[in-house]
Amino acid sequence: MDSLGLEEEFVKRVQSGAKIESNDWMPDGYRHLLIKLIHMHAVSEIMGVYPEKEWVPKAPSLRRKLALMAKVQDEMGHGQLLLRIVEDLAAPYGKGREELLDDLVEGKVKFHNVFHMEARTWADAGLIGWLIDGAAIINQASLLSTSYAPYARILKRICAEESFHMQHGENVILSIAMGTEKQRKMLQDSLNYWWYSLLFFFGPLEITPAARKMLHYRIRTKTNEELRQKFLAKYIPRIWSLGLTIPDPTLHYDSKLERWHYAEPEWETFQRIVSENKGPKSQERIALRRIAQDQHKWVRLAMTMGI
Amino acid sequence: MSHETNSLAPEQLTEQQHMALVDWLTKLADDEFILGHRDSEWLGLCPTVEEDVAFSSIAQDEVGHAAFYYELIQELEGVSADYLAFQRPAHERKNSLLVERENGDWAYTIVRHYLYDLWDQIRLDAMVKSRYTPLAHGTKKMKREEYYHLIHFQHWFTRLTGCGGEARERMKQAMEWAEQDLDDLLDIGLYESDLLSWGILTQEPAKMRSEFYSQYEDLWGKISDLSGRRIIFSKQASKGRMGQHSQALASALENMTEVIRFDPNAKW
Amino acid sequence: MEKEMQTEPSYIYEVFVQRDHLDPMMHVGSLLAPTDELALQLARENFTRREQIIQIWVVQRTHVHSSAEADFHAREMDRSYREVSGYTENGRLWRMFKEKEITLEEIVRYVEQKKQSKDDLRREGNHES
Numbered sequence: 005m006d007s008l009g010l011e012e013e014f015v016k017r018v019q020s021g022a023k024i025e026s027n028d029w030m031p032d033g034y035r036h037l038l039i040k041l042i043h044m045h046a047v048s049e050i051m052g053v054y055p056e057k058e059w060v061p062k063a064p065s066l067r068r069k070l071a072l073m074a075k076v077q078d079e080m081g082h083g084q085l086l087l088r089i090v091e092d093l094a095a096p097y098g099k100g101r102e103e104l105l106d107d108l109v110e111g112k113v114k115f116h117n118v119f120h121m122e123a124r125t126w127a128d129a130g131l132i133g134w135l136i137d138g139a140a141i142i143n144q145a146s147l148l149s150t151s152y153a154p155y156a157r158i159l160k161r162i163c164a165e166e167s168f169h170m171q172h173g174e175n176v177i178l179s180i181a182m183g184t185e186k187q188r189k190m191l192q193d194s195l196n197y198w199w200y201s202l203l204f205f206f207g208p209l210e211i212t213p214a215a216r217k218m219l220h221y222r223i224r225t226k227t228n229e230e231l232r233q234k235f236l237a238k239y240i241p242r243i244w245s246l247g248l249t250i251p252d253p254t255l256h257y258d259s260k261l262e263r264w265h266y267a268e269p270e271w272e273t274f275q276r277i278v279s280e281n282k283g284p285k286s287q288e289r290i291a292l293r294r295i296a297q298d299q300h301k302w303v304r305l306a307m308t309m310g311i
Numbered sequence: 312m313s314h315e316t317n318s319l320a321p322e323q324l325t326e327q328q329h330m331a332l333v334d335w336l337t338k339l340a341d342d343e344f345i346l347g348h349r350d351s352e353w354l355g356l357c358p359t360v361e362e363d364v365a366f367s368s369i370a371q372d373e374v375g376h377a378a379f380y381y382e383l384i385q386e387l388e389g390v391s392a393d394y395l396a397f398q399r400p401a402h403e404r405k406n407s408l409l410v411e412r413e414n415g416d417w418a419y420t421i422v423r424h425y426l427y428d429l430w431d432q433i434r435l436d437a438m439v440k441s442r443y444t445p446l447a448h449g450t451k452k453m454k455r456e457e458y459y460h461l462i463h464f465q466h467w468f469t470r471l472t473g474c475g476g477e478a479r480e481r482m483k484q485a486m487e488w489a490e491q492d493l494d495d496l497l498d499i500g501l502y503e504s505d506l507l508s509w510g511i512l513t514q515e516p517a518k519m520r521s522e523f524y525s526q527y528e529d530l531w532g533k534i535s536d537l538s539g540r541r542i543i544f545s546k547q548a549s550k551g552r553m554g555q556h557s558q559a560l561a562s563a564l565e566n567m568t569e570v571i572r573f574d575p576n577a578k579w
Numbered sequence: 580m581e582k583e584m585q586t587e588p589s590y591i592y593e594v595f596v597q598r599d600h601l602d603p604m605m606h607v608g609s610l611l612a613p614t615d616e617l618a619l620q621l622a623r624e625n626f627t628r629r630e631q632i633i634q635i636w637v638v639q640r641t642h643v644h645s646s647a648e649a650d651f652h653a654r655e656m657d658r659s660y661r662e663v664s665g666y667t668e669n670g671r672l673w674r675m676f677k678e679k680e681i682t683l684e685e686i687v688r689y690v691e692q693k694k695q696s697k698d699d700l701r702r703e704g705n706h707e708s
Binding site (some may be wrong): 023025060067070071074075138141142145147148149153156157160163164166167168170171172175178181182209226231236237241245246247 | 602603666676685687690
């Protein structure tokens with residue numbers, strides 16, 4: 005069969021629900037998209053460690069400290085699981101762990117906008133657990149049906165661990181919401197700070213050529229906007245129930261269109277944060293990654309080569 | 312007399328026993344808490360992603376063990392475990408200087424943790440048959456968890472000192488730094504003979520210390536480059552066990568109470 | 580004695596199978612075989628002659644490094660802080676705000692639906708204040 009025939013056959017298979025394993029033949033385009041997507045997913049998990057890690061030393065009780073440590077640990081663990089998937093996919097190009105993580109400190113791989121932002125207060129730390137994790141879980145749940153089987157298997161594990169994150173995030177937020185005036189103010193301020201970042205998290209409204217290709221290959225099966233709508237439908241009522249105000253006076257449910265109408269985030273500003281690493285905390289957090297990647301390279305050399 | 316009938320319950324303690332026990336438990340709790348805190352600062356910074364995950368479990372274990380000891384003090388003193396962990400000023404803390412030092416590089420982290428876990432294991436061995444039953448009960452559980460810590464750091468220690476180059480040089484330097492705090496780490500305090508005679512501890516402290524040094528020296532004694540070295544003890548000007556701490560602890564405590572200080576009336 | 584010398588040496592192989600693309604590899608038993616290739620063929624007939632599987636692994640037992648002591652797996656102290664079961668109060672707390680907690684299963688079901696049911700939408704939409 006010529007390569008065009010192989011590609012057609014492949015697309016037919018994935019579109020009828022077949023799962024692809026790492027040793028199966030796959031079109032280069034499929035492999036590239038997977039590497040790009042999962043690499044970004046992996047480094048986003050790792051960069052997701054830092055905003056919450058900053059609050060581990062300040063966690064206000066033994067139990068909160070332990071829970072936050074466990075949660076941050078899970079994020080790093082998810083990074084590990086995902087990196088291994090990318091490493092297997094990138095093996096034909098001779099690219100391994102070291103290079104994949106070098107890409108991060110050299111700014112060659114992007115990570116989610118939310119992890120460029122500042123976690124300013126304990127309410128921010130809680131809100132990250134509740135809403136950012138909530139958004140991430142919706143995104144990850146939608147990928148459970150991906151055509152790439154190793155990714156699907158790992159996502160199953162990741163989602164199972166996320167169920168603790170959801171409960172933990174809710175618990176922190178509920179404690180603050182039931183608290184003093186000062187605490188509630190802190191929570192409202194946190195929602196104001198994060199709302200548009202959250203909307204941006206799901207990605208642009210239009211279906212980009214890369215996104216179209218991912219839908220074509222069944223790497224993803226849902227569009228950005230479908231997922232954003234699902235997030236809004238699940239979380240807006242809960243945000244309101246806590247007595248919080250969402251900083252968007254135009255927000256409402258349009259029953260004719262059967263969708264939430266929302267004021268759009270400033271796409272270009274957020275896009276620049278992600279593509280140029282120009283968020284309030286981008287450079288500081290990449291510098292933290294360098295401690296592991298560059299300053300402790302001697303440890304990896306010693307452990308693997310005995311020098 | 313059987314062990315059970317000989318056991319000490321909280322309400323049976325004499326005033327002096329109570330005081331000595333609280334002093335000892337405070338040393339244990341503060342050690343575990345501050346070390347767990349230092350360990351948690353490695354989140355996201357470890358040399359490999361896999362180790363980052365593994366190290367965090369150890370950090371959680373240490374904080375979990377601290378919580379256990381603080382709860383024992385809470386039972387005796389009626390002050391909450393969270394208060395004991397977060398709100399006591401530095402001069403009331405009895406952790407060893409070793410655990411409060413800033414993390415430094417990976418070599419210092421490994422050496423420090425290995426030394427701590429080695430001492431902790433010996434200390435736990437001396438408590439699993441304690442007449443103070445709550446302590447015997449808890450230390451038995453902890454010992455099972457700490458076993459993994461010790462083999463983890465033993466492995467790192469051997470590997471990093473066993474290979475040449477930068478790693479060994481850094482390890483040698485780290486050993487010299489950490490060894491300066493050993494006197495303080497191994498200091499059981501004024502009540503050590505009382506704790507032994509009451510059966511709260513069941514090992515001769517002098518034997519515990521010699522066991523520590525013999526195991527530590529065994530670990531590096533066979534490495535040719537290290538076998539000739541001697542541990543240089545320094546008499547520290549300040550003593551963590553007596554509440555004399557470094558600036559490193561003060562800063563850590565300041566950081567730790569930020570949320571609590573934001574609204575002291577709040578529940579978080 | 581000669582008899583013994585003619586016998587092929589056999590190795591113990593541990594056998595793992597995967598039943599579905601979404602399942603992990605599972606250990607199902609072990610067998611004796613002289614080579615990797617034969618071990619694979621024997622595993623096929625000895626372990627999967629009745630079931631549909633998608634992958635088999637055979638691994639020589641001597642290549643498996645396993646934990647020696649039970650204490651290696653000790654989980655003694657309270658770890659409810661890192662489990663869903665440690666947060667059962669959430670349901671009660673949400674009810675104070677006239678809402679309920681979200682579970683992961685609920686999210687997965689909800690996201691996997693091709694289209695939201697009208698009922699779902701109406702219910703969520705009705706919360707507009």
